[in-house]
Amino acid sequence: MKTIIGKNAPNIPWEDKPSGCTDVMWRFSKNPIIGWNPIPKAARVYNSAIVPFKEGFAGVFRGDQRNGRATLFSGFSADGIQIDLAPEPIEWLDENGKPVPTSYSYDPRVLEIDGIYYITWCDDMKGPSIGLGKTTDFKTFTRIPNPLMPYNRNGVLFPRKINGNYFLLSRPSDTGHTPFGNIFISESPDLIHWGHHSFLMGNGGEGWWQGTKIGAGPVPIETNEGWLMFYHGVSGTCNGFVYSIGAVLLDRDNPRKVLYRTRDYLLTPEKEYETVGFVPNVAFPCANIYDAETGRIAIYYGAADTYTAIAFCQVDELVAYMKEHSEVF
Ligand code: BMA
Numbered sequence: 523m524k525t526i527i528g529k530n531a532p533n534i535p536w537e538d539k540p541s542g543c544t545d546v547m548w549r550f551s552k553n554p555i556i557g558w559n560p561i562p563k564a565a566r567v568y569n570s571a572i573v574p575f576k577e578g579f580a581g582v583f584r585g586d587q588r589n590g591r592a593t594l595f596s597g598f599s600a601d602g603i604q605i606d607l608a609p610e611p612i613e614w615l616d617e618n619g620k621p622v623p624t625s626y627s628y629d630p631r632v633l634e635i636d637g638i639y640y641i642t643w644c645d646d647m648k649g650p651s652i653g654l655g656k657t658t659d660f661k662t663f664t665r666i667p668n669p670l671m672p673y674n675r676n677g678v679l680f681p682r683k684i685n686g687n688y689f690l691l692s693r694p695s696d697t698g699h700t701p702f703g704n705i706f707i708s709e710s711p712d713l714i715h716w717g718h719h720s721f722l723m724g725n726g727g728e729g730w731w732q733g734t735k736i737g738a739g740p741v742p743i744e745t746n747e748g749w750l751m752f753y754h755g756v757s758g759t760c761n762g763f764v765y766s767i768g769a770v771l772l773d774r775d776n777p778r779k780v781l782y783r784t785r786d787y788l789l790t791p792e793k794e795y796e797t798v799g800f801v802p803n804v805a806f807p808c809a810n811i812y813d814a815e816t817g818r819i820a821i822y823y824g825a826a827d828t829y830t831a832i833a834f835c836q837v838d839e840l841v842a843y844m845k846e847h848s849e850v851f
Contacts, residue, residue, distance in 0.1 A: 526814040554829035568824030571632040571809040592628035652677030676737035691738040703735025739807040766790035785849035799826025
């Protein structure tokens with residue numbers, strides 16, 4: 523039986539684990555896939571989302587402009603590696619087709635539900651909050667009212683309704699780069715009315731890699747072992763924050779329940795493109811694409827707030843590892 527409950531996508535980027543590597547997550551040898559100044563209007567493209575689209579892939583990409591302001595750009599790719607970014611930022615429309623002015627926008631996640639691609643991101647609503655929008659073609663983008671009150675970031679939707687409702691993860695915060703942070707979960711019958719908010723998981727644990735704050739990462743992957751969600755864990759050092767990648771398995775029928783959670787990080791900044799850049803020591807996952815048949819998963823993460831990079835894992839190996847090396851607290 524296949525572990526991932528989802529579509530096959532044999533064309534996702536993939537490289538076998540390098541011989542001698544004992545990690546369950548390994549990096550793409552051609553990282554980074556997007557470097558400095560990829561298009562005239564964006565100096566750095568990172569913390570971005572990609573999904574299978576038609577015969578290839580499409581996505582929404584965080585591009586920090588040459589004035590430093592974070593903006594979203596659409597993009598297409600035949601192979602998930604070479605990304606063709608739109609030259610201009612996304613222009614959001616309201617439900618009546620009228621342009622909606624946007625301030626800053628960052629850290630998008632994208633998912634498909636019934637042929638509609640939904641986007642969540644960090645939006646400015648008098649401070650950081652969760653933006654929500656949709657597209658069918660990655661050319662025209664329509665806003666949906668923001669699901670939650672400010673201040674909040676790292677909004678991530680589940681890819682289907684569970685027991686009749688949509689579920690959204692988020693990380694309530696303050697206006698700045700909070701020195702705290704826990705993941706909460708909310709639900710809605712229609713993507714408009716949100717409630718039943720509760721705490722899901724917090725920072726801490728025996729190790730220090732997720733001691734300062736955590737935030738939901740890519741859209742959860744449905745598996746027969748539960749919802750697999752990668753997330754970022756932050757450690758505070760005397761030289762600033764360090765962002766690493768971990769994973770959690772949530773109960774399939776009740777995603778408010780944490781089953782297993784990686785005790786140690788799966789990936790932490792080590793390579794030069796992760797440790798040197800605009801913000802050093804950041805690995806920030808925002809997307810995962812998978813092939814259900816083989817259980818292959820490609821994780822897209824922002825590196826050093828400068829680059830876009832890919833890491834790989836295989837679902838059965840990862841789930842077995844998580845069961846063996848779990849710490850739920
Ligand atoms: C977080 C977010 C991310 C960023 C990270 C590291 O608070 O703003 O977009 O990658 O900080 O700077």
